[in-house]
Amino acid sequence: MLPSKTCTKDFCLLADIAETTELERVEALADILQEIPRFMDILRCIRDLQIRDGWLVSGGIYQTIWNVITDRPIDHGIKDYDVIYFDGRDLSYEGEDAVIQQVQSALPDLRELLEVRNQARVHLWYEQRFGRPYRPLDCAMDSLTTYAARTHAVAAQLGKDDQICIHAPFGLANISAMRLVPNYSQPNPETYAEKAARMKALWPELEIVPWDVSAASG
Template sequence: MNRQKARALHRLGVPTRATEDDRISAVQDIVRATPALMRILQAVKDLGLPDAWLVSGGIYQTVWNALTGRPSDFGIKDYDVIYFDGTDLSYEAEDRVIQSMNTALPDLADKLEVRNQARVHLWYEKRFGRPYFPLSCAMESLTTYAAKTHAVAVRLGDEGAIDVRAPYGLASIFAMRLTPNPATNNRSTYEEKAKRMTALWPELDVTEWDAS
């Protein structure tokens, strides 16, 4: 990436120097230029999953890599795909979707995390020790993430259009600033993720949980 383009991307992290539309356009360009992300988005679209999105780390970490000149897949632990199907809350139905995604993308199968958001409340408390309210749609799940910075989603629309959603905006992603979401009780998760991420991206600015 040339210096002029890098400076332009960094400028997107300053709210007064760019609009949200500018940031959305930049995310679209970065996603479109990343083959792995486009393959995932196409597979999700081809499967016809309801209310389905690629979310979180696979997106914002790809942006961070573009900002810092690292390989596009540097540090990405997994690619989270969410969908919302309230017609069948069984694990078996979800597992069929997981297996379909793995079959479509065998080389990425070990990094794919596919979850039906309509059934998260059925297993979340047993796994994490705190209750989780039933969601009404896939997008609602973004508001429960430990960091507002994590709350970003993309999907492939008609004629190759890339739809971008970010309930808390995209400025913190381009500023490489991890911002906690105090609406959740996820302090330990936030601090654990912050530790891992700063080890990989030392440029990251972490807002302390108590400062939110």
């Protein structure tokens, strides 16, 4: 069942940056998350385990919004929930694995859907896996600026008062508009194309802004 408070929202209006504010989009997103038990369980887990600079990010968030907009099942197309954190005190795989085990143990029903990564150590393995260098990050939110699409860059965190904090360095208008927009901070056209094709198949309403080679090189 879709969240009752958000299914009647005018997302076309929220997507119009001339008519609505970013604060209104943030509040709409928070309303969605607050009504989904799975999201709140993950956010409370991150907070209660005191995971250092821990956030729920990316696909599990914006894809949920698209499901609300298109009146699809709330978990349609969501293959995982990305939990990121930043702990520069321990860059070992073993340290990261210990946090992964903590989160999975706290949320056994979601164990297979949780993707937990320490952003402080991504630069240690990224080039070997993807064939290009990756600069050391400064904090968990720094990683959002490197995602293949600006639309992907969204994060949520739960405060002690159960209020949801939203961070979106490129804003939320493209999410509300169901528009995928490239992020040229990384030379990542292949990843962008791959993700765009997968998401277009799942959400045919999605507008895909093509990767512009001249914009990327400029």
